[in-house]
Amino acid sequence: MSFLAKYIGQKVKRTEDPRLIQGLGHYVDDIKLADTLHVAILRSPYAHAKINSINVEGAKQAPGVMAVYTGNDVEGKVGYVPCAAALPELKVPKYPVLAQGKVIFVGQPVAAVVATDKYKARDAVDLIEVDYDPLDVVTDPERAAKPDCPVIHEEFGTNVAFVHSAGTGDLEAAFKQADKIVSQRLNHPRLAPIALETRGVLAQYFPGEQQMNLWSSTQIPHLMRTQVAIMLGIPENKLRVVAPEVGGGFGSKLNVYAEEALLGWISMQLHKPVKWIETRRENMAATIHGRAQVGTVDVAVKNDGTLLGLKYNVTADVGAYHQLLTPAIPTLTGLMLSGAYKIPAISMTCTGVFTNKMSTDAYRGAGRPEATYLIERIMDRIAQELKMDPVELRRKNFPQPSEFPFGTATGLFYDSGDYDKALNKALEIVDYKKLREEQKAARAQGRLMGIGVSTYVEICAIGPSAATPAGGWESATVRVEPTGKVTVLTGISPHGQGEETSFAQIVADMLGVDLNDVLVIHGDTSIVQYGIGTFGSRGIAIGGTAIAMATEKVVAKARKLAAHMIGADEEGITFENGKFVGSPTDKAVTLQEVALSAHVAHNIPTDFEPGLVATHFFEPKNFTFPFGTHICVVELDKDTGDVKILRYVAVDDCGKQINPLLVAGQVHGGIAQGLAQALYEEVVYDENGQLLTGELMDYAVPKAHQLPRYECDHTETPTDVNPLGVKGVGEAGTIGSTPAIANAVIDALGPFGVQHIDLPLRPEKLWRAMNN
Amino acid sequence: MNISLSINGIKHEADVEPRLLLVHFIRDLVGLTGTHIGCETSICGACTVFLDGKPVKSCTILAVQADGTEITTIEGLAKNGQFHPVQEGFWECHGLQCGFCTTGMIMAVCGLLQENPQPTEEQIRHGLEGNLCRCTGYQHIVDSVQYAANKLKTQSAKAD
Numbered sequence: 001m002s003f004l005a006k007y008i009g010q011k012v013k014r015t016e017d018p019r020l021i022q023g024l025g026h027y028v029d030d031i032k033l034a035d036t037l038h039v040a041i042l043r044s045p046y047a048h049a050k051i052n053s054i055n056v057e058g059a060k061q062a063p064g065v066m067a068v069y070t071g072n073d074v075e076g077k078v079g080y081v082p083c084a085a086a087l088p089e090l091k092v093p094k095y096p097v098l099a100q101g102k103v104i105f106v107g108q109p110v111a112a113v114v115a116t117d118k119y120k121a122r123d124a125v126d127l128i129e130v131d132y133d134p135l136d137v138v139t140d141p142e143r144a145a146k147p148d149c150p151v152i153h154e155e156f157g158t159n160v161a162f163v164h165s166a167g168t169g170d171l172e173a174a175f176k177q178a179d180k181i182v183s184q185r186l187n188h189p190r191l192a193p194i195a196l197e198t199r200g201v202l203a204q205y206f207p208g209e210q211q212m213n214l215w216s217s218t219q220i221p222h223l224m225r226t227q228v229a230i231m232l233g234i235p236e237n238k239l240r241v242v243a244p245e246v247g248g249g250f251g252s253k254l255n256v257y258a259e260e261a262l263l264g265w266i267s268m269q270l271h272k273p274v275k276w277i278e279t280r281r282e283n284m285a286a287t288i289h290g291r292a293q294v295g296t297v298d299v300a301v302k303n304d305g306t307l308l309g310l311k312y313n314v315t316a317d318v319g320a321y322h323q324l325l326t327p328a329i330p331t332l333t334g335l336m337l338s339g340a341y342k343i344p345a346i347s348m349t350c351t352g353v354f355t356n357k358m359s360t361d362a363y364r365g366a367g368r369p370e371a372t373y374l375i376e377r378i379m380d381r382i383a384q385e386l387k388m389d390p391v392e393l394r395r396k397n398f399p400q401p402s403e404f405p406f407g408t409a410t411g412l413f414y415d416s417g418d419y420d421k422a423l424n425k426a427l428e429i430v431d432y433k434k435l436r437e438e439q440k441a442a443r444a445q446g447r448l449m450g451i452g453v454s455t456y457v458e459i460c461a462i463g464p465s466a467a468t469p470a471g472g473w474e475s476a477t478v479r480v481e482p483t484g485k486v487t488v489l490t491g492i493s494p495h496g497q498g499e500e501t502s503f504a505q506i507v508a509d510m511l512g513v514d515l516n517d518v519l520v521i522h523g524d525t526s527i528v529q530y531g532i533g534t535f536g537s538r539g540i541a542i543g544g545t546a547i548a549m550a551t552e553k554v555v556a557k558a559r560k561l562a563a564h565m566i567g568a569d570e571e572g573i574t575f576e577n578g579k580f581v582g583s584p585t586d587k588a589v590t591l592q593e594v595a596l597s598a599h600v601a602h603n604i605p606t607d608f609e610p611g612l613v614a615t616h617f618f619e620p621k622n623f624t625f626p627f628g629t630h631i632c633v634v635e636l637d638k639d640t641g642d643v644k645i646l647r648y649v650a651v652d653d654c655g656k657q658i659n660p661l662l663v664a665g666q667v668h669g670g671i672a673q674g675l676a677q678a679l680y681e682e683v684v685y686d687e688n689g690q691l692l693t694g695e696l697m698d699y700a701v702p703k704a705h706q707l708p709r710y711e712c713d714h715t716e717t718p719t720d721v722n723p724l725g726v727k728g729v730g731e732a733g734t735i736g737s738t739p740a741i742a743n744a745v746i747d748a749l750g751p752f753g754v755q756h757i758d759l760p761l762r763p764e765k766l767w768r769a770m771n772n
Numbered sequence: 773m774n775i776s777l778s779i780n781g782i783k784h785e786a787d788v789e790p791r792l793l794l795v796h797f798i799r800d801l802v803g804l805t806g807t808h809i810g811c812e813t814s815i816c817g818a819c820t821v822f823l824d825g826k827p828v829k830s831c832t833i834l835a836v837q838a839d840g841t842e843i844t845t846i847e848g849l850a851k852n853g854q855f856h857p858v859q860e861g862f863w864e865c866h867g868l869q870c871g872f873c874t875t876g877m878i879m880a881v882c883g884l885l886q887e888n889p890q891p892t893e894e895q896i897r898h899g900l901e902g903n904l905c906r907c908t909g910y911q912h913i914v915d916s917v918q919y920a921a922n923k924l925k926t927q928s929a930k931a932d
Contacts, residue, residue, distance in 0.1 A: 013863055013864065013866070014863070014866065016871070017862070017863045017868060017871075018855075018863070020868055020871030020874055020875075021846075021855065021859040021862050021863055021868065021871075021874060021875075021878060022806065022846065022847065022849075022850060022855075022859070023804070023805070023806015023807065023845065023846035023847050023875040024806060024847070025806075025871055026805070027805075027808070027872065029799075029805070029809075030799075030805035032803070032805075119789070119791070119792075194906055195870070195872075195906060196808075196810045196816060196818060196870065196872040196873045196904065196905070196906050196907075197808070197810070197870065197872040198810070245870075245871065246870065247808070247870045247871065247872030247873075248869075248870040248872060248906050248907055250906070277809075279812060280810065280811040280812055280813065280816075281812075495870055496869035496870030496871070496907050497869070498869065661866045662866065664866070664912070665866050665869055665907075665908060665912060668908060668909035668910075668911045668912065669869065669906075669907045669908050669909045670909075671909055672908075672909030672910065673906075673909075695811070695813055695815070696811045696813060696815040696816055696904070697813055697815055701904050701906065703897075703900070703901045703903075703904065704896070704897040704898075704900045704901060704903075704905075704910040704913065704914065705894070705897035705898045705901055707897075707909060707910055707911075709893070709911060709914075710909065710911055733909075
């Protein structure tokens, strides 16, 4: 594949930005259709309760109210909220779009009010009377699996939704040969993704055409189209899903929720456009959460630090129901348990349990941060036990560059890597030796300085179709219009990643055209061919590759016509800087001239199909495995337990970088979320299943002064999984950072003999550790 | 209640319910949708606009409280087709990703630079604590503010 390097590899400013910095982008709530009705949803105040009766009469009489719907109205008419993940013997409860007979989490939709404006809709919600009988509540996932625990879904007779086992190798032998077994119980707190734009849906049904437009703030417009069409029983080709400007997702919009089908169905009843915009309070309670695993890891190790085997026994908190990918998330944890190390035997047993809480699902990293946190945390614990330097312990167990593709005991083949190189670069940037000396000196003065290292690897470019529930390929169409402007249709659905720019960079360099002559269209199922969407750090690696391959097809087709136009042999024609040049005639035609000729079609070869367009569906042969080293230096305040981050160094390797400015943005944002997980954030339910972190006032999304300046660098190890040599970078920062910070904080507490403290590492917990 | 206020230099008169939030007046009645709603509790700052020359959070101000005031929203920031230096800073320094917090963030930065034209990094970070961004990790936003501060300084030096 041949490129110019005019744009690729450059820090190109985003083409998306002019509209966004002027407030001229269109998110769902910015789309105004005449006669739109507004929907407000009554949600369960109980975590577990039987619904005896619902009285909607008062609400129906309220000013401006057009309709009120409950579970009875939608039963048998709107399908259940879908789960696409499959595991052996997975228990999938029926998840109605409005509660039927009982509620099983706080925030579950119970009734929907439709009114002429949103104030009136919310007023009327308060007039609905529901008679509940509260039932016993299950919030502790470990208790949920026990036989004497109340059962949430009676039809299963148990709260266990699945038991998933993963890993290979002779674990028994590994533990027999071990000099030491290091164990640690770890809790991965429940987190809220918090896209700044909450979810929102606008549905418009055309009764004459029997077609529907559905705008939704989603990462997966095509997958949503398929699922919502099934839920509503309308033909998929009569449903148009549009993801307009989307204000962040982080996995929370990689889903199909009750509200999309509900709004679609209401629009079919009333023959009017209907809109629902999630409030932040609804977002905290009824948009998916992430993480929420608790378990114990045991590692068999030799006295020289050689890792022999790893066992992870974990309970995953499913929440009340499965959402789209809920049970698949812990399977990603299982895949990544080898981390960046050679571990001959690995085993995970994961028990997924139902609890009376919102469902968990994909949140940035989705299962991999859990694996990385536990392996990087246990590496520090091992180093502590063996009195080894944590860096040397890691280095000792790295696979060498020559060992790639590197096969793990979890059944993966890491595509490429040079872990030492990234580690050395990071050590050099922080001056690790000097830092350790400074730490000694600080400790001598009674100061609590800590250094934390994380040498992570992650699994990206998700993923080969065989490994994903609904296809892991991506699609692209590249079209050169009669005027020479280039239109790209991508199945990727960006929501902040900047791919209108980075995809255009690829095409502009391949075709030798100006960046501003390339328009990237995404997110509209009636314009774009079927695609999969944006998640799992797949945009550039799979979507970008699909675009590059479609562009190559366009060039091949154009070359044929160019040869005809200049009367030369196709084989002898070179294509550079947007020009086809013949040999030996030296006659030339531009791509624009070829495009015009292809459309006018007055003088084309007899076997030449008019037009200049090509489509490619790219199926990757493997995942990609980006990696890197993050080093964090902290100092703790002895009096308050506050953590001050002195340095944060990140050396990431995501293969070739198409746009280093955007890569930096992804890394920064990722680190911020991983750091938030380490120090600040946790979704908290009380023992009655009431959500205590129900607003941004209670849930600690970090502010600018709570985050450090990140010192970023990179190494570049290409991959042969795709012809662009790119790996993906959307989640690396989140995955790599949490353990670096946690390890730094625990290291700072060294003088107190602390081995481990569960996240988030809030000042109170640290103060207690110092004053116990 | 009848209210009359100016938004981006254009006068608007309307009969509104006393409980109508200013942000809904701006977005739904006037149709300027660049001002966003992210939390409804004054935490996230996505709804920040200028009211009589000072940044406020329009999700917790009633439209009737804005009677007789002059409002500037993000749509009123660029002049004669030229981006405001703060907008330019965000574009140059990749200070935005999904763009949802951006419009309120830009308004808050304008307020910050009005009070403190040459802030240090720490002052910038503290000065923006009323605005949340979930995408950028804030570093490029800090860079954007520094870019804007320098540009404004150069502009005012030229004007002198």
